[in-house]
Amino acid sequence: MDTFQRIDELRREWVDQYVKVNPDRPELLRFKDIVGRVITVNYNGKAVIDFQDGGWYDITAAPEFLTRLNADEAKAKYKNINSAQPIPGKAG
Numbered sequence: 609m610d611t612f613q614r615i616d617e618l619r620r621e622w623v624d625q626y627v628k629v630n631p632d633r634p635e636l637l638r639f640k641d642i643v644g645r646v647i648t649v650n651y652n653g654k655a656v657i658d659f660q661d662g663g664w665y666d667i668t669a670a671p672e673f674l675t676r677l678n679a680d681e682a683k684a685k686y687k688n689i690n691s692a693q694p695i696p697g698k699a700g
Contacts (some may be wrong), residue, residue, distance in 0.1 A: 611651070618649040618669045626682030627657065627674045629667065636667065643677065643685040660687050 625646050629636035644657040647664060654666035655674060667673050 615649060615651055615653065618653060618655075622646045622649055622655050622669045622674075622676075626677040626679055626686060627655070628677060630673055630675060633673060636673065639665070643682050645686060646674075 623646055627644050627646060628641070629639045629644075631637065631640050639659055642659050644659040644665075646669070647656045647658055649655050649669050650666060652666070653669055655669035656664050656666050657674075658664050
């Protein structure tokens, strides 16, 4: 599988998902218990995540680092509606 296919697969899996970080990862403790939303996945395989503080952070897009949340429950905890918006449907 080439890099582009791998990244496309990661994007389909992670983009617009609500997530929390794995609290067992000491480097991610500052995001513990904060709901974030994946904006995109970059070509380094990192999920670019909005954690509701105005900044976007890149964290490896893998279950070892991130836990996907139920969208209905997570939306109630996700407070930042003025940041990146979900991908719109195709025009036309």
